[in-house]
Amino acid sequence: MESQIKQKILLGVFIFIAFVYVIRLLTLQIFDESYIRSAQNNVLQEQTIYPARGLLMDRNNDLLVYNDNIYDLFVTPEQVKNLDTNAFCEVIGITKQEFIDRFEKIKRQKGYAIYRPSVFEKQLTMATYARFQEMLFDFQGFDVVVRTDRKYKYKNAAHIMGYIGEVTEKMIENSNGYYRMGDFIGISGVERTYEKELGGVKGVRYVLVDSKSRAQGRYKDGEFDTVAVAGKKINLTIDQKLQELGEQLMQNKIGSVVAIEPSTGEILSMISSPTYDPNLFVGRDRGNHYMELLRDPSKPLFNRPIAAPYPPGSIFKVIMSLIGQQEQVLYPNTAYGCYGGFNSGGLHVGCHAHGSPLPLQGAIAVSCNAYFCHVYRTVVNNPKYRRVEDAYNKLYDHLASFGMGRKLGVDLYGEGTGFVPKATYYDKIYGRNHWQALTTISLGIGQGELGITPLQMANATALVANRGYYITPHIVKSIEGKKNPNPEYNVKHWCTVDTSYFPVVINGMEDVVNHGTAYIAKIPGIAICGKTGTAQNPHGKDHSIFFAFAPKDNPKIAIAVVVENSGFGATWAAPIASLMIEQYLTKKHDTRPYLVERMMKGNLTHKPILNDSTATKTSKH
Amino acid sequence: MTQQQPKPASIDWLVLTLYCVFVIAGLLCIYASVYSETNPDIYDMDKNYGKQLLWIVVSAFLGLLILLVDEKLFYAFAYGFYGITILMLLATFAIGAEIKGSSSWIRIGSFQIQPAEFAKFGTALALAKYLSGYNIDFKNWKVKAISMAIIALPMAIILLQNETGSALVFASFSLVLYREGLPGWLLVVGVLLAVLGVMALLIKPLYIIIGLAVIAIAFLAMVRRTQLLVFLTIGMVIFASAYVSSIDYVFENVMQAHQRTRINVLLGKEVDLKGAGYNVQQSLIAIGSGGPIGKGFLEGTQNKFRFVPEQSTDFIFCTIGEEFGFLGSLLFISLYMLFLWRLMVMAERQRNKFNRIYGYSLVSILFFHFLINIGMTLGLMPVIGIPLPFFSYGGSALLSFTILLFIFIRLDANRVNELKSFD
Secondary structure: OHHHHHHHHHHHHHHHHHHHHHHHHHHHHHHOOHHHHHHHHHHEEEEEEOOOOOOEEOOOOOEEEEEEEEEEEEEOHHHOOOOOHHHHHHHHOOOHHHHHHHHHHHHHOOOOOOOOOEEEEEEEOHHHHHHHHHOHHHOOOEEEEEEEEEEEOOOOOHHHHOOEEEOOHHHHHHOOOOOOOOOEEEOOHHHHHOHHHHHOEOEEEEEEEOOOOOEEEEHHHHOOOEOOEOOOOEEEOOOHHHHHHHHHHOOOOOEEEEEEEOOOOEEEEEEEEOOOOHHHHOOOOHHHHHHHHHHOOOOOOOOHHHHOOEOOHHHHHHHHHHHHHHOOOOOOOOOEOOOOEEEEOOEEEEOOOOOOOEOHHHHHHHOOHHHHHHHHHHHHOOOOOOOHHHHHHHHHHHHHHOOOOOOOOOOOOOOOOOEOOOHHHHHHHHOOOOOOHHHHHHHHHOOOOOEEOHHHHHHHHHHHHOOOEEEOOEOEEEEOOEEOOOHHHHOEEEOOOOHHHHHHHHHHHHHHHHHOOOHHHOEOOEOOEEEEEEEEEOOEEEEEEEEEEEOOOOOOEEEEEEEOOOOOOOOOHHHHHHHHHHHHHHOOOOOOHHHHHHHHHOOOOOOOOOOOHHHHOOOOO | OOOOOOOHHHOOHHHHHHHHHHHHHHHHHHHHHHOOOOOOOOOOOOOHHHHHHHHHHHHHHHHHHHHHOOOHHHHHOHHHHHHHHHHHHHHHHHHEEEEOOEEEEEEEOOEEEOHHHHHHHHHHHHHHHHHOOOOOOOOOHHHHHHHHHHHHHHHHHHHHOOOHHHHHHHHHHHHHHHHOOOOHHHHHHHHHHHHHHHHHHHOOHHHHHHHHHHHHHHHHHHOOOOHHHHHHHHHHHHHHHHHHHHHHHHHHHHOOHHHHHHHHHHOOOOOOOOOHHHHHHHHHHHHHOOOOOOOOOOOOHHHHOOOOOOOOOOOOHHHHHHHHHHHHHHHHHHHHHHHHHHHHHHHHOOOOHHHHHHHHHHHHHHHHHHHHHHHHHOOOOOOOOOOOOOOOOOHHHHHHHHHHHHHHHHHHHHHHHHHHHHO
16 A cells, blocks of 8 residues: 555654654753843843932031933934934034944944944033933934933032042952943042942842833842942031132142141141142043143142152251150250351251240241251260161151151042151161261251151141140041041051150240241231241242141141242241131131232242152052 | 535544634734733734734634535635636736735735735645546656646746745645655655755855765766666766756855845854844744743743744744743644644545545645744744744734635545445
8 A cells, every 4th residue: 555655654754853843842942041041131131220429528518529410322223213314413413424423433332232222422411411302202212311420519629529430441340340331430539438438339120121122121020129229428527618718829829738637637628739620520521621631731630738748848847846855855945056057067057047046945936947957966866876877767766656758548549658768768878877967967957858748747737736646637527427437537646755845846836926937827816836848849949838736725727738839938838827727717717818819819830830759740540 | 315514523623623722822822922011902903913813703704614615616616716816826916015025915905915825725726626537647747747837836926926935835735746646756856956955055066066976986886887877877967966056056146135144044154143043043042941831921021022023923933932831832743743643634534536635735735834934933944934824923824724724624524425425
């Protein structure tokens, strides 16, 4: 029966095919797991919920930084239909050629897909966004996504607050995948050091999407979703009014101001001049503005108060007075004659005309160079120590206890160490045992190799004001209402000089303001203790330096002012410090309008200034 | 004594039940693939499933009508039906509406019908009638030629309409011819030619020709050479070489770009995840992600969210694979095989040659659709757009398969009466 065999053969073919298909299904559905993943990749879209970044306020709850919406324009090429290109270009403000180029660029981007949204234009202006919203229906396939960016209420304190920017590839790598391309992160200042607190925690929402990437619902009713945690609110220690006045006083000058509350170490104001408007780092021109500031020869991005070392000049005499007493080579009634300066062998350090001989308090008041050269000599050539080196190392240790020549540990990015030479430094220059006090005499009056940052100067002032201790200066007062978030900023760091040696020095500093070199800084009714400095430097005119604290008893503010290449300490630095003390203590600064006017109008940047060698280092972010 | 009405008992209830199961399962699959949570109304006439429901009602009505009609009608008017379908096919050239690059549709009101679908049962009737005629012996070459011509005519017209898939379906009639006496070696040669053709697309024709020559020389070296054998072998090599070269020529010069791409993707020569390959890739993902027991009815994300193109028509099997998994797919294939087997048994039990040939035509067409359609969704066959009978969305297909099936059920039902008339 041929036909029966043929029927069997046909049936056999059918069953064979069915068998092949079942085997294929078995491999696809049972053995190969990859299709399950592919299916999830198809439909599961991970949407990031960005938390609001924490707000920044000053010590009096004055809002400094808040968040502002920004509008990014996205395009989904597949959904673009019947686009009136001319109208579109007009709204966005680009030419037709730019439109074409933009699309070409998008197509070349990594991860481009016709059905997936790509960024077409970042950060539309509010006006463009408004116009675009009206016509959104005409521009199918285009969509605006809202993100937040920082907005600064005042133009002040740019260096303190720092700025945020998009994360780099390296940061993404280091974050174990927490950060994604395009996320914002703190790049400098408080934004950087307190990124963890300010940044909050991103949330994730898993959404099912269809083949056109349109959302179709939650994945498993949000079982795997996480909530975004908003960034914490931070109160800075700065006083916005004081900061603003300081920046006005410092305008058109190069230099720094640091004001500290001695009893707490809180930084009341910190000014780096020239400064910049923090709002420059917001919006789509952020990159351009950054490059402009980077190229500016006056280095506005350089955070001088915490990074730039200056020779302290005569203010160093205050420190030497304390150390000299502690080393018992100097007593309040020790008097040295001044014959127009310090002379020893062929060595001569000049001094200005004043009464002579003077005891310690008087010598501080008139800032006698000769006196402090003697002090330095007795400290370093102290016979108590077997070798000069040992005596010098003792001095170094004292200075270190004042916070000089090392990082204090401020909660800001980019703090510098300053520079206090070690004995080995001189060994290298002069050879071991081939140097002594006279070789390095200029240190005694705060010159020579010394480099002290304005923060260190202010900290030393606070230490003197506290009669022997300082609390590490810091910029954050409270986080989300919780005061003193860092326990390390509650510790009193005692210096190696005994409290009993301070009164005579402080009296001398009071005399400086009352009838000494800084008479200009005197404010009736407020006992200010200060010391001027006029630091010679290799870059031009002397730096004008002043440090002071007030009131004398129960001090509320300690301040250090450096105005680069501007002359005597009393000319610029002292009046600025005086006005800021007045502002902080009395909440006004209008009793001496002539002084305010002279300071604010004083323009010291008319000629190109070769900066302090350290100031030419660009600040790295 | 003539009995016009078939007895209910003589209707094959198994086939009828399977038909109902397939159509309803198909409707649910279409519903699942177009489903959206915001609009779950299955009667929505704007949606595919709403329309399909309408077509099912129409089909059921037509099926009932066929069961009530005198079965002699189909025999008597077999050539008439054939002629009408050929005319309809030709009509598409004059009044055809172009849909998706093929001009094979005729628009009637808001519905389109595809004459190519109806040409199948017209051809089945005509072939059955011709071969069941008196003095028709399939061994006769003339009979073979006429049979081929009956099949080739609609096939050619459909090819001209750019409906390659529908045209290929007519190749399934070769199985009928095989059952009716076409020697098996011809089919084997056909399959061999197909394999050679695929090789021609994969490898440079020159290499194949060299390979064939080597095989021929080796063959001649091993056997006792007669002059006839040598000439025969050389002739076969020359023929095969010409065939391979012409396949290559047709591929490069006659075929259209999208057809070339589809073939290349199928053969693995080209990875095109956006075009033809995208369909297959998404189809594999949908089926593969179903796992052993599937994601559940209406839970198939790949189908629901439109990742699989043509999911309610050609790729309807993806819905089964994704939502009902391996078990569902296995059940589907088993039921389909049961259906084919039952129809084959029915065809074999016909005493009437016309009935049997028609039955085999039906089985062959249904098998061919199964072979290509499921093979395509599993990535084993080229992406040729032909529907899965009774499942895929499409009025013309459902109607034509219903007519095709119900005519056979009607013919089979009369078998009892025929026996009685012999009494």
